[in-house]
Amino acid sequence: MLPCIELETAPNPTCSVIWLHGLGADGNDFVPIIPELHLPENPAIRFIFPSAPSIPVTVNGGYVMPAWYDIIGRNLMDQEDSEGIKRSAKSIVELIEREVQRGIAYQNIVLVGFSQGCAMALYIGLRLPHPLAGIIALSGYLPLAMSLNLEKHPANQSTPIFMAHGTYDPVVALDRAQASHALLEKLGYQVDWNEYPMEHSVNHEELGDISRFLQTVLPKSTT
Numbered sequence: 426m427l428p429c430i431e432l433e434t435a436p437n438p439t440c441s442v443i444w445l446h447g448l449g450a451d452g453n454d455f456v457p458i459i460p461e462l463h464l465p466e467n468p469a470i471r472f473i474f475p476s477a478p479s480i481p482v483t484v485n486g487g488y489v490m491p492a493w494y495d496i497i498g499r500n501l502m503d504q505e506d507s508e509g510i511k512r513s514a515k516s517i518v519e520l521i522e523r524e525v526q527r528g529i530a531y532q533n534i535v536l537v538g539f540s541q542g543c544a545m546a547l548y549i550g551l552r553l554p555h556p557l558a559g560i561i562a563l564s565g566y567l568p569l570a571m572s573l574n575l576e577k578h579p580a581n582q583s584t585p586i587f588m589a590h591g592t593y594d595p596v597v598a599l600d601r602a603q604a605s606h607a608l609l610e611k612l613g614y615q616v617d618w619n620e621y622p623m624e625h626s627v628n629h630e631e632l633g634d635i636s637r638f639l640q641t642v643l644p645k646s647t648t
Contacts, residue, residue: 426477426523427516428452432459432524435469440533440558440643441524443473445517445542447564449490452476455539458627462636467645471529475520477513477541501566503602510568514549514592521553533643537563537635540597540625544568545584547605551614556580559642561635562588564625566597567605574612586616587638591623591629610629 427496431450446454452474453626459472459478469639481487484496493507517536524534535558538546543565551573558580586609599620606618617638 430474435466438469440470445538447540537561539563589619596625
């Protein structure tokens with residue numbers, strides 16, 4: 426099981442949000458922003474922040490750092506590390522299954538990811554054979570896009586997707602994210618697309634929109 430940091434907004438959570446960090450970060454990266462979401466106490470949410478294993482990253486000269494998969498070229502789409510993506514997906518799905526074992530319904534679980542974590546959230550969420558509450562895809566792109574049409578599962582065909590990107594992002598180019606958005610819409614997914622005047626980061630306006638999305642897709646009560 427991946428090492429995780431957990432934060433509950435109120436006792437006895439009935440919903441879970443699994444938040445995946447970007448390349449070189451770890452589970453601590455997004456913990457501080459949870460109070461900034463200003464979420465209500467109902468529903469009580471368990472936020473889970475897993476840490477990726479440390480692996481050599483080709484694009485960074487083989488330097489060992491936390492990563493969900495290897496990045497081989499600057500293009501991001503050339504020579505994608507399909508085995509690494511699938512390996513991390515299996516570990517993240519284990520976290521989803523653990524939440525179900527803890528009493529959280531699949532439809533009360535949201536997958537969130539930033540950058541590499543965004544890629545993982547989209548990869549897993551669209552292939553998972555159980556309906557999720559939502560997918561939040563921040564400053565990233567759709568990996569292994571050519572195989573999605575064959576591998577996507579109907580369970581999440583109607584799952585709401587919130588996509589957001591900085592217009593000045595120097596790490597994952599805006600047009601790469603826009604192409605991912607266009608493909609998802611072509612395949613019939615419900616995508617809430619958002620652009621913000623920022624680089625490869627998160628800003629306060631985006632946090633407000635994320636908060637509203639979570640409050641929309643998660644039930645106010647599960648009783």
